[in-house]
Amino acid sequence: MIKELTCICCPMGCSLKAEVENDEVISVSGNNCIRGENYAKSEIIAPVRTVTTTIMSDSGIPVPVKTKDPVAKGKIFETVSQIKETSVHLPIKMGEIVIKNVADTGVDIVATRSVK
Amino acid sequence: MNKYDLIVIGGGPAGMAAALAAKKAGIDDLLIIERDNVFGGILNQCIHNGFGLHTFKEELTGPEYAERYADMVIQQNIPFELETMVLSLETTTDAMKAVTVISSKRGVQTLYAKAVILAMGCRERPRGALNIPGFRPQGVYTAGTAQKLVNLQGVKIGKQVVILGSGDIGLIMARRMTLEGAKVSAVAELMPYSSGLKRNIVQCLDDYGIPLLLSHTVVDIKGKEKLEGVYIAKVDEKCQPIPGTEVYYPCDTLLLSCGLIPENELTVGAGVMIDPRTNGAYVNESLQTNVNGVFACGNVLHVHDLVDFVSEESQRAGENAARFILNGGSESGKTIEVKAGNGVRYTVPCRINIDNAPELTHIRFRVTGVYKNVSIILKSGDTELMRKRSQILVPSEMVDLIIQKNKLSDIDDTIEVFVEEVQK
Numbered sequence: 401m402i403k404e405l406t407c408i409c410c411p412m413g414c415s416l417k418a419e420v421e422n423d424e425v426i427s428v429s430g431n432n433c434i435r436g437e438n439y440a441k442s443e444i445i446a447p448v449r450t451v452t453t454t455i456m457s458d459s460g461i462p463v464p465v466k467t468k469d470p471v472a473k474g475k476i477f478e479t480v481s482q483i484k485e486t487s488v489h490l491p492i493k494m495g496e497i498v499i500k501n502v503a504d505t506g507v508d509i510v511a512t513r514s515v516k
Numbered sequence: 517m518n519k520y521d522l523i524v525i526g527g528g529p530a531g532m533a534a535a536l537a538a539k540k541a542g543i544d545d546l547l548i549i550e551r552d553n554v555f556g557g558i559l560n561q562c563i564h565n566g567f568g569l570h571t572f573k574e575e576l577t578g579p580e581y582a583e584r585y586a587d588m589v590i591q592q593n594i595p596f597e598l599e600t601m602v603l604s605l606e607t608t609t610d611a612m613k614a615v616t617v618i619s620s621k622r623g624v625q626t627l628y629a630k631a632v633i634l635a636m637g638c639r640e641r642p643r644g645a646l647n648i649p650g651f652r653p654q655g656v657y658t659a660g661t662a663q664k665l666v667n668l669q670g671v672k673i674g675k676q677v678v679i680l681g682s683g684d685i686g687l688i689m690a691r692r693m694t695l696e697g698a699k700v701s702a703v704a705e706l707m708p709y710s711s712g713l714k715r716n717i718v719q720c721l722d723d724y725g726i727p728l729l730l731s732h733t734v735v736d737i738k739g740k741e742k743l744e745g746v747y748i749a750k751v752d753e754k755c756q757p758i759p760g761t762e763v764y765y766p767c768d769t770l771l772l773s774c775g776l777i778p779e780n781e782l783t784v785g786a787g788v789m790i791d792p793r794t795n796g797a798y799v800n801e802s803l804q805t806n807v808n809g810v811f812a813c814g815n816v817l818h819v820h821d822l823v824d825f826v827s828e829e830s831q832r833a834g835e836n837a838a839r840f841i842l843n844g845g846s847e848s849g850k851t852i853e854v855k856a857g858n859g860v861r862y863t864v865p866c867r868i869n870i871d872n873a874p875e876l877t878h879i880r881f882r883v884t885g886v887y888k889n890v891s892i893i894l895k896s897g898d899t900e901l902m903r904k905r906s907q908i909l910v911p912s913e914m915v916d917l918i919i920q921k922n923k924l925s926d927i928d929d930t931i932e933v934f935v936e937e938v939q940k
Binding site for chain 2: 405406407408409413415449450451452453454456460461462464466473476477480494512513514
């Protein structure tokens with residue numbers, strides 16, 4: 401079976417064609433770089449996303465955060481709701497971990513901006 | 517005291533990259549002026565990822581990209597003044613540039629510089645420019661304003677959202693509002709194609725099942741004090757609404773993502789000529805405007821889709837401004853014109869001084885529509901200088917053509933960039 405998808409690894413947005421058999425990607429075409437092939441494989445078998453949102457600080461200023469690595473697509477809402485239930489103390493440094501192992505994904509949430 | 521070699525107006529990605537490059541090229545007497553209380557400009561509210569793949573070879577969020585540059589500016593001891601607004605820019609009789617600023621520290625003062633780099637960025641096209649009929653209730657925002665309220669101020673702006681325009685900020689905000697607990701019913705786009713990047717359509721709409729209605733627009737806004745809903749209709753090939761196709765979408769929030777306009781009030785005041793196609797200055801290969809010693813880069817020159825392209829372009833502006841200051845301001849040599857031909861909406865630059873041109877000259881442009889399986893051709897009279905195949909060209913993605921200096925040497929007066937379908 402051929403599955404068509406658009407690569408999201410960079411703004412090129414290559415149109416990929418992936419040949420899938422028994423839940424396995426056999427070949428990928430249409431990509432301009434290796435990331436396209438990797439994306440097609442993971443997107444079909446286990447799609448992941450980097451989640452970005454804000455976390456409230458105790459000073460009432462929102463601090464931008466992200467998942468340090470991409471998490472399973474199905475875990476996006478659980479990830480965001482755990483972030484929304486948490487608050488952080490200022491000051492905070494860019495790259496500082498604010499939540500460990502968010503939503504049992506094994507991935508940490510880090511601040512993406514230093515806020516005094 | 518108030519004299520500088522170089523003043524950079526704007527401390528966003530363009531201004532920071534330009535200042536860093538000028539400093540590296542030997543200009544120590546410079547000043548960055550920024551109206552906000554932090555560096556970074558629009559990047560601070562762009563908390564999503566996707567920045568920096570070209571510049572840093574890794575995927576960063578907007579604030580991270582901004583902070584890396586801000587750290588470099590501070591490390592390099594580049595002087596800057598935040599919370600300072602430039603009121604006007606003029607050229608004096610002795611060819612100095614007069615930059616009048618206002619801040620609580622200085623009051624109103626005029627600063628002088630040998631060269632100025634314009635890096636003021638752009639602003640959103642507001643509702644008033646879109647001619648949407650209906651009331652003016654609370655709940656109608658430009659997408660970037662909503663982004664600022666949500667991401668920087670932590671404000672909850674609405675629960676039921678319709679977005680007009682599929683520009684990148686609109687797409688990003690569709691996902692952002694969804695993650696903040698709102699329901700986004702639809703994104704309506706007037707054109708038959710999206711003006712946003714493909715990856716944003718996949719990541720921000722498809723992931724969350726948000727419909728993208730191409731060739732649709734908002735034709736009426738309901739609600740007198742508070743927004744109650746909008747009517748969305750199909751449009752024909754001439755972008756005119758088709759009667760009888762109106763569908764009512766109840767909503768408390770309408771976000772407008774309908775284009776960005778370079779912020780050039782200062783530029784015009786300085787006597788710089790503006791290209792009506794970009795709403796940015798006409799510049800040459802050095803990114804210098806028609807006013808000697810005034811350079812422009814980033815979104816104030818032409819709206820970019822990638823910050824990495826802004827940084828690269830601004831670095832060139834900084835280097836060229838430094839060269840201008842160190843070598844004196846003479847602009848001799850033969851200048852040729854760059855024309856936008858078939859399928860090309862504009863080019864930056866519009867003219868190239870062949871003698872001053874660097875080894876590699878960038879010609880950046882956007883296409884007028886969606887083109888599949890085409891060649892981009894650069895021609896002078898009957899001589900073809902360059903030909904590049906492309907599977908797909910879309911207006912939302914800027915094209916960067918790089919041409920070698922030796923190819924330009926024999927050109928008389930004009931080169932033309934155009935798109936041609938590949939013969940099968």
